[in-house]
Amino acid sequence: MGAWYVGTEQGVIGEFTTQPLADVFSSINALFAGFAFCGVILTVYLQIQELQDTREVLAETAKANNTTAEYAKENAIVELFQTYCSDYFQDVKNSSMNVLIPAMASRGYFDFVVSRFFVAEQLPLSNEDWPRIKLVTRSNTFEEFTESEQHDRYKLDELINFFTILAYQKDAGDVIARCDFSYSWWRPMFWMIAIAQELRYESNPVIQKYGTALYFKEVVKMLDQAYKLKPIENSSELVELIKDHPKLSRQYQLDELHTHPERWERVTS
Template identity: 35%
Template sequence: MRVPAKIAAVVVMTAILMVWAAAYPLAQLLPNEAFSDPFGPVYNGLNVLFTALAFGGVIITLFFQADEARIARREAVERSIYEMFQTFTSLEFQTVKDSAYRVLLTAVKDKSYAEFLASRLFVVEQQGFPSASALLVRSLDSKKKDLDGEALVGADRDDRLMLDNMLNFFNMLAQRESSGTVIKHCDFAYDWWRPVLWILAQLQLQRYQASPTIQHYCKNPLVSATLKTLDEAYGHAPLKTADDVWRYINDHPKLRDFNLDPEYKKLLPPTDM
């Protein structure tokens, strides 16, 4: 149990004074030949007391510094909770979340779009917008239903930029030392984001591993690294291999409700198909 710094200070000072006060009576109980002059060697005037008090002062200072460090850490955690919560619940960020989730939902329903999306996370070897996905993209957003050609590609690009913002938000959450404590107070709907983000993360990882060019030119952290950190903070079972990821995705009830593209089933190991 943690002892408050003020109580610790009183205890230390009291102990010093008690030892100092008991020194002379104890010395009187010793044989006369033990000291030629009991008073002088035991007390050495007030110098002994002041030395002991100075030592006690050092100990008390350490207690107060430790207490201040704990207070500062608690305030930092509380500030993190407030700042992240304010960002996540703001009206402006709601637009970010809506756009990002719409892009990810398209990736759930269309594996070819998901592969396009994963490729756009790298600065090299990017795929072009899959024309076969145009109908689905328009169906998921009423603002795009009458768009075609470059207008549709541009509107989709705007949504993908919002996904970048969302990925940055989760990356900042994962990198905070206090993320575990922050999550206990506000979960940021991670259970909703986790399955759709793992689709993107795994496809991105596979592209990275398969391309020396991407490995040479692209040094940004992979989405999978962020998700692994958040999975640990939230207490999810780790997805250690590609097979684990694709089993999780194909078995997830919410993704099935979203009409997961059957093409993802082909990514399962043969024993699971």
């Protein structure tokens, strides 16, 4: 009101300006513009503070998430190792070896075992394979061997499932670095099974029709990579791995038929 009065009284500021009222409003506009600018500055400042607070909260959240993830990984490692060392899983490993060792000694029995991974085109268990099997089994007769064979083969499925879970474990390399899981014992036999599975699947349309997609070869590759080993690429590399293997070729009486590269290659017509 004071500014209005001064602006309307010509005698008061007439000697200073010829447009007193316009100049008064200009000064008022400048004042409010200044207030508005201060408001913008305050808003920007508050937004910067809010963003900084948000960054701090996000940093704390990320830290907490990393701690939780690390704890979960540690817990998974402990659980896997406890499973592997449990009395139950010891039976799984022993039963699996009751199948795998005879499969190394007898190519015929090996083919039978591989065929049983599929729902179609399964081979029969033949007593013609017994002369080779009896070299490495605790069973005294073929009949005694067949009584426990199916049970042991189901345990082999459990062993393969365990290593599949291990292979697909996030940060599997870190898990394996802490717990070995005796992979060097299983590796050559796993590769033999994986390659034989693939050959049987690819060469038989009936198996393809009724079977599920194969995954075990990819699992063994992932395990090799986690253990920093070079995956097997072809039949020659597989034969090179198994033919002079200290366990397979000597203690497990490796069947010579396993060492023929053509046995690990797809037959083309």
